[in-house]
Amino acid sequence: MRMAATMFGICLASATAFAQAVQSDHVSAELIGEHLALVPGQSTQVGLLLRHEAHWHTYWTNPGDSGLPTTIAWNLPPGFKAQDIEWPLPKRFDVGGLYNFGYDDELVLPVAIDVPADVKPGAKAHLAATAKWLVCREECIPGNASLVLDLPIVAGPAKPDPRWIKQFANARLMQPQATAWKGETEVKDDRIVITLRGAGIPPAQGLDAFAAQRKVFDNKAPQIERIGDALIVSSGKSEYFGTSPATLDLLLTAPAAAGQRGWRVRIPFADAAAPAP
Amino acid sequence: MKPRLLMLAAALTFAAPVFAKPVIGQPAPDFSVTDSAGKTQTLSAYKGKIVVLEWNNPECPFVRKHYGAGNMQKQQGGAAAEEVVWLTINSGAEGKQGHLDAAAANAYVAQVGGKEAAYLIDADGKTGHAYDAKTTPHMYVIDKDGTLRYMGGIDSIPSTDKEDIAKATQYVDQALAELTAGKPVSVSTSEPYGCSVKYGS
Numbered sequence: 182m183r184m185a186a187t188m189f190g191i192c193l194a195s196a197t198a199f200a201q202a203v204q205s206d207h208v209s210a211e212l213i214g215e216h217l218a219l220v221p222g223q224s225t226q227v228g229l230l231l232r233h234e235a236h237w238h239t240y241w242t243n244p245g246d247s248g249l250p251t252t253i254a255w256n257l258p259p260g261f262k263a264q265d266i267e268w269p270l271p272k273r274f275d276v277g278g279l280y281n282f283g284y285d286d287e288l289v290l291p292v293a294i295d296v297p298a299d300v301k302p303g304a305k306a307h308l309a310a311t312a313k314w315l316v317c318r319e320e321c322i323p324g325n326a327s328l329v330l331d332l333p334i335v336a337g338p339a340k341p342d343p344r345w346i347k348q349f350a351n352a353r354l355m356q357p358q359a360t361a362w363k364g365e366t367e368v369k370d371d372r373i374v375i376t377l378r379g380a381g382i383p384p385a386q387g388l389d390a391f392a393a394q395r396k397v398f399d400n401k402a403p404q405i406e407r408i409g410d411a412l413i414v415s416s417g418k419s420e421y422f423g424t425s426p427a428t429l430d431l432l433l434t435a436p437a438a439a440g441q442r443g444w445r446v447r448i449p450f451a452d453a454a455a456p457a458p
Numbered sequence: 459m460k461p462r463l464l465m466l467a468a469a470l471t472f473a474a475p476v477f478a479k480p481v482i483g484q485p486a487p488d489f490s491v492t493d494s495a496g497k498t499q500t501l502s503a504y505k506g507k508i509v510v511l512e513w514n515n516p517e518c519p520f521v522r523k524h525y526g527a528g529n530m531q532k533q534q535g536g537a538a539a540e541e542v543v544w545l546t547i548n549s550g551a552e553g554k555q556g557h558l559d560a561a562a563a564n565a566y567v568a569q570v571g572g573k574e575a576a577y578l579i580d581a582d583g584k585t586g587h588a589y590d591a592k593t594t595p596h597m598y599v600i601d602k603d604g605t606l607r608y609m610g611g612i613d614s615i616p617s618t619d620k621e622d623i624a625k626a627t628q629y630v631d632q633a634l635a636e637l638t639a640g641k642p643v644s645v646s647t648s649e650p651y652g653c654s655v656k657y658g659s
Contacts, residue, residue: 246592247654249616279592279654315519315618320555321653323519323618396649420479420590421610421649 202230203326207237208316212308212330213289215349216339219306219332222298225339227330228289228352229253229266229312238285239314241271243393245400246279248321251290251314258306260297267291269355270434270443271391273402276319280400282391289352302336357432357445364448366429368418373398375414375431377446382412387436390414392429396421405433425450479590482646486598486606489585491547493576494563499545506602508542508637510630512574512612513549513586515556515594516566518653519618524595525570527620530612533631534573540638546574549586551658556594557581583657593652599633599643607643608633609650616651 202211208231215226229251231239240248255263269290271282294308313325341349362379375390385407392398399417406413414431429450434443480486486509488501501509512530515521524530537544546567550557558566563577580586589598589609599608613626633643 247652249618249651276654277657279657281654317653319654319656320517321519419649421647423647 199331200329202232203328205324205326206316206322207234207318208232208239208314208324210312210314210324210326210328212310212328213345213348214330214332214342215345217332217342218335218339219294219296219300220335220337220339221296221300221302224264224293224295226291226349227294227308228291228345228349229310229328230345230348231284231288231290231314233285233288233316236285236318237316238272238274238281238283238318239288239316240281240283241391242266242268243271243282243391243395244315245274245282247276248281248283248317249315249323251312253290253292254311254313256309256311257294258300258308260299261306261308262295263310264293264295267293267356268393269352270357270432272434273389273391276317280402281317282400287348287351289348289355291349291352291356296334300334302334304334306332306334308332354442357443360444360446362444362446364429364431364446366448366450368425371418373416373418375416375429375448377412377414377431378410382407382410383433383435383444385412388412389434390416391432391434392416393432394426394429395419396423397426397429480588480598480606480609482606482609484606485604486600487585487588488604489580489588491578491580491585492560493578494558494560494567495576496560497576499576499578501600501604504543505604508537508540508602508634509600510537510542510544510634511589511598511600512544512546513591513594513596513655514546514577515548515550515653515656516558516570517556518594520652521594523618523620524612524623525572527623528571529623529628530595531571531573533628536631537634538573538575540634542634542638544574545576545578546572547578547580547585547591549580549583549591550656551583552581554656554658556656581658583655586655586657591655593650594655595652596650596655597630599630599637601637607637608646610648611650611652614648616649 211230242250274281308330365376367374385405388405390403403416429448490500534544595612615622615626
């Protein structure tokens with residue numbers, strides 16, 4: 182299997198990008214490339230394009246009270262390397278009083294692919310991946326697709342694929358912006374209170390907050406308020422909170438009216454919290 | 459003597475918070491739910507026995523994973539052999555996916571070869587909410603004194619793939635083995651995984 186993949190991984194072929202969408206239950210999946218070709222020694226952006234039927238959603242890396250994060254298992258030519266999914270900002274879904282974090286409508290999960298320096302221009306790279314997801318409305322259906330993206334290798338700069346310019350531009354808008362804010366956490370009984378300070382802290386109105394790590398927040402919408410120059414995020418503590426994570430990746434999302442955007446802040450976790458009994 | 463009494467009073471106050479959620483090491487909430495045979499099931503009736511609670515929705519892919527592979531029935535059978543009372547609970551509201559009436563529940567148990575002691579129909583979600591049951595499956599193990607000893611997932615690998623079962627730590631099996639051997643439960647919580655429980659409003 183692996184051998185076959187290696188043999189067919191790079192071959193001489195016509196110099197066009199090729200991929201195909203796979204229609205599954207309530208969602209279609211396709212591998213897309215930002216550029217029409219790959220360049221030796223450079224990194225390129227590809228993405229798993231998921232198009233959800235109305236009212237159906239798939240999941241973020243922390244799915245919330247139920248669900249499963251989408252996974253991508255790559256099978257790449259020798260020397261190629263896929264980085265982790267660059268998770269876009271999640272949305273909050275209320276499922277009968279329980280909360281799920283994920284995505285609806287059209288979504289790109291971007292992944293950087295590192296192309297080795299020694300591949301020869303003129304060849305073609307066969308990027309293969311198996312994507313797995315759980316798609317839910319209120320009921321849930323697991324899905325998967327074997328996807329391929331064939332891209333030619335060129336010496337010079339690769340042109341953007343005109344079909345996907347909008348998708349990759351949106352994907353960039355959906356990325357949390359890194360910030361230099363300072364954060365402090367405090368565990369008070371069954372709540373986790375985070376105080377954020379720094380340049381460009383937004384007003385509290387309409388903000389939502391998410392922890393990328395599981396078993397930290399209780400998944401209900403946190404209380405967020407602005408006190409002077411500080412933004413205070415107070416979330417219920419997960420009943421499954423055990424040992425504190427070393428750092429907490431906190432995401433803040435702004436109201437959709439402002440265009441979906443948000444921020445990421447890494448916060449050292451105050452280890453005042455005793456492990457759960 | 460006096461400080462000790464004060465401490466005890468403080469501990470008791472702490473043990474009964476206003477918004478009661480199930481807590482490991484604390485008494486598990488009692489309940490009264492009619493099962494698929496029309497019998498009223500309460501937790502207090504099983505004092506002196508270990509009790510397992512399993513939240514179920516027959517149409518949820520995570521539940522199907524464990525029933526399809528025979529994992530859940532195997533654990534139910536193993537529990538019964540050790541005099542452990544296994545209660546399967548369906549908190550799906552009427553009209554929601556996976557809700558069963560008594561006849562449908564009996565047919566389901568027969569079809570999958572379920573070996574639970576009873577199948578409880580909690581369509582108003584009262585018991586589900588009392589336990590803060592979030593997913594199907596969501597598992598709880600209660601000791602002979604009625605103290606909650608485990609809550610969380612059925613096992614350690616959140617997925618819908620049957621192939622993962624053999625690789626996963628089966629937390630309920632593990633907790634039952636430890637409890638029946640008189641040992642403390644080594645993993646007392648894990649994050650539950652599955653479909654959301656389909657509560658009514």
